[in-house]
Amino acid sequence: MMSEAFDTAVAQDAPDPRLGRRAPEVLDEFQRRERHPEFRVDLERIRFSPYFSRLSAVTQVISQTGAGLAVHNRLTHSVKVSAVARAIAVQVSHDRGAQGRVVAQLGGCDPVVAQAAAAAHDLGHPPFGHLGEQTLDRLAKDRFGLSEGFEGNAQTFRIITRLDEHDRAGTGLNLTAAVRAAVLKYPWLRRQGRDGAGGPQTPRGLTPSSPGGGANKFSVYALDLADMQDARQAYPAIGEYQQTVECAVMDIADDIAYSLHDLDDFYRAGLLNQATISSEFRAWRRERAELAHLDPTELRIAERTPGRSLELLWRRLADKDPWIADEDAFIEAVSRVNEDVVEGLLSVPFDGSLLAERSLSQFTSAWINRLQHSVTVSAEPPVRSGHVSLSTAAWHEVAVLKFLHQRFILERPDLAVYQRGQASVLERLVDGFAAWLDDPHDVRRAPRRLLDLVDLAGEDHDRLRRDHPELVDAEGPDLRVRATGRGIIDYVAALTDAQAMHLDAMINGGSERLWEGGQGL
Template identity: 60%
Template sequence: MSSDATPGSPAEPSPVPARHRREIAEPLPEGGVPYPSFDFRTDLERIRFSPYFSRLSAVTQVVPQTSAGPVIHNRLTHSIKVTAVAREIAVTLANDRGENGRRILRLGGCEPVVVQAAASAHDLGHPPFGHLGEQVLDRLARQELGLPEGFEGNAQTFRILAALDTNGLTPTGLNLTAAVRAAVLKYPWTRLEWRDRAPLPDGERPRGVGDARATGAHKFSVYSLHAAEVARVRAAYPGLDPWQQTVECSVMDVADDIAYSIHDLDDFYRAGVLQQTAVSGELRAWLRDEDTLAERSDAELRERSRTPGHGLETLWRRMRRRDPWIADPEAFRLAVEQVSIELGDTLLAIPFDGGGEAERAITAFTARWLDRFKRGITVDESPNVRSGVVRLSQQSWHDVNVLKFVHTRFVLDRPDLATVQRGQGTVIETLVRGFTAWLQDPDDAARAPRRLLESMDVAIEDYALLRREHPNVLSGPTDDASIIRRGRGRAVIDYVASLSDSQALSIAATISGGSDRLWSTGAL
């Protein structure tokens, strides 16, 4: 207490802990503690009450909802399961009295509610039709809308939290704590900052950067519009290396990998798109011909990519090239053997028919792998540049990679899925080009959707401010016409990315003249 304080007067509030700081100070709850412990829970509630969060129930995960009935995961159910896995990992680490727990304490601890908030938010930026929509929006943004940074779902997530959504107390953004904002930064860099860096060899680039010489980082969590805010957020963590995730972010990232590798297989099994003959054939062929395949050149593997065993050999070489710090031939072989037995020979031997036996089989399969991965969590105080502080053990890392390979090889590369995705890509193109043309129409632009017009005005102002205060982060021309073009393009991308699958289909039909409905109850 200061010397001139009167008896009974309230003590001076202590400074806000860096992790609890919000972008804009908010009024304290009446009669409350200045910086209450429920700061993080408030963040979690703001995210879960967000319309962007609710929208995820109508956004494709991988298999379209109509393909196999109500059992298929969407982005919301995926986010809920990631949150459940992440919370269990965080609570386990927080209560761990062994070496992992001691490492976490030395790193500053792991707050389970921050982890839950980050896991709930991690897919907010996904556009209609999942990763296909992300790829199309990125291409259109860069090639047609004058946005060198393009579009990226992770960066869009941060943009939603920081600018597009609102909690009613601040003009823009949810005004979350620094801890939660930092915890969603899986790839804490902008796209273009990597384009001008001296290229790093495979194995030394952070995961997600890829070959950045042409367009910049492949994965990134920050648009240049929000780079200054991210710098302030990460200043709350002075011990972080430049490209390192926070502890809570690394837990969320691991949980996302676990849920994706297991629960999507659940969907594919139920939808009947995983065929035992094809999956078992690939796994067994590699185990049988491992030595022979190792002698083949990369060119030979590409030429015979559909021959059983060749895809797994290509996967192994890619893992070894990109992640020599953890890739191990014995661990890879064990992963292939385990997946071959438990998936190829056991689960897929029981075709899914909706009956009790099939339900018990998929439930047991999921439970076994979840338990295995949660037991395989480790903490690394000095992680490799391609890893987080909380990561999977060496064997679990190989297991996840093999399970993901099954996704890619036998689902994502299927011609029938590709046919559907071609149509979905056309829907995205129709929306982006239609709304862009509308905003450029001097006679009719004023009748465009109000949210789109307001978003465009704000985006133009934001780019103009960025030009004044941080001109070095803008790539390409920055004259007034270019700034207007950037703002218009970013507003169109924000608008289309905020639609659900069904809204995208409906509005694309309407804006292209394919629907005769007069009134819309959609996002317009």
């Protein structure tokens, strides 16, 4: 259901800025019969994109080849985020009370827009998950002098507005302003975080990744700034650093899905040691009073001692998000996760039986249903929150669920060794393509798509220098080197895990299987 504001605009036959595209769009007769077909067109355009299809072969956290087909990849994750986002958006858009009026004043909350943004939100993820994102960020800065580096959210926006194409050159998928704006989780440039101090008065993600290094998270490169400005103009009631309502819904859905679907994967793969996790939870609850008086340095030194990691989690939440962090709510969240997950789900190892499948399905469904119905709407939210946010209880529960992954999976030494090997694959690919494009005798035989992406980046850098010279770094390599670097990064980021491994073997002379997996390079 659309917002009341949109319904009024339709009744008056007034144009809705949310429907604006970068190029004129002609809808067929079937589409014109629907009341609001434009957003449905966007959703299908995203779903039919090759960038969306490739997500089936991009790692979420652990590889399918190492843990079986049951684990999530970026595609299955995106599909489930879309389902959760739509459910939340339907709930929000049907509210006819005070919260519904706030939503209407902010620009509305169309379920299909939230669904489309959720489908698109991970398009920019490179091979090998977050490890690949960190590696490409470093390579973009160190190899090519690209101060903005690489960021998965900004890459998503670049894909839908520039790199992917439907039927018109230069307009990307030519999506409506509503969907483009709903993808902007962090609606600012990296440079806008350079002088930020971080802390509870800084928008989430705008905190510098390092002193002077710019925002840790951002959703648009300077090259694509015009598209962000165009999309955001459709939402005059949304503040500079705030998400649209549909974007906030997508962001919450991503958090819910991530916290539970990764838990599903790790439980199936037998990677969560119930005894170890139970010891952490029991120790924190038993020693909470004593732990509260420990110096932060002492806690970090003894972080592996049971109970210390949960105490550090609570302190991080209290320091960064005092607008919602509540000690009683955190204690309740720890108790609920301990009862339902640690002493409940994990107490019986997953054995692949039908009973185990039913138990896991019931557990996941119950949690998702409760969390997606635990949302509130605010006209003037805190700077680190969105107009739509989780309730205090649900916010703490999601934080504790994420803690399970971060503490007991992502910090595993065996995973770190594997990821370092994946990082070296990306390094060799970037260096190999850079050397190829720098070879005047053989550059013409480089992959056509790579050459096209370099040309696009060159056009974008020229336009940025002409329209926004203040955004062009005065120091560093010339624009040709930067354009080449951005084109290479765009190319490598669009590979699947398997394509990256195969290309690495080929370009470094380690494969004799010439034709396998090389189509469309």
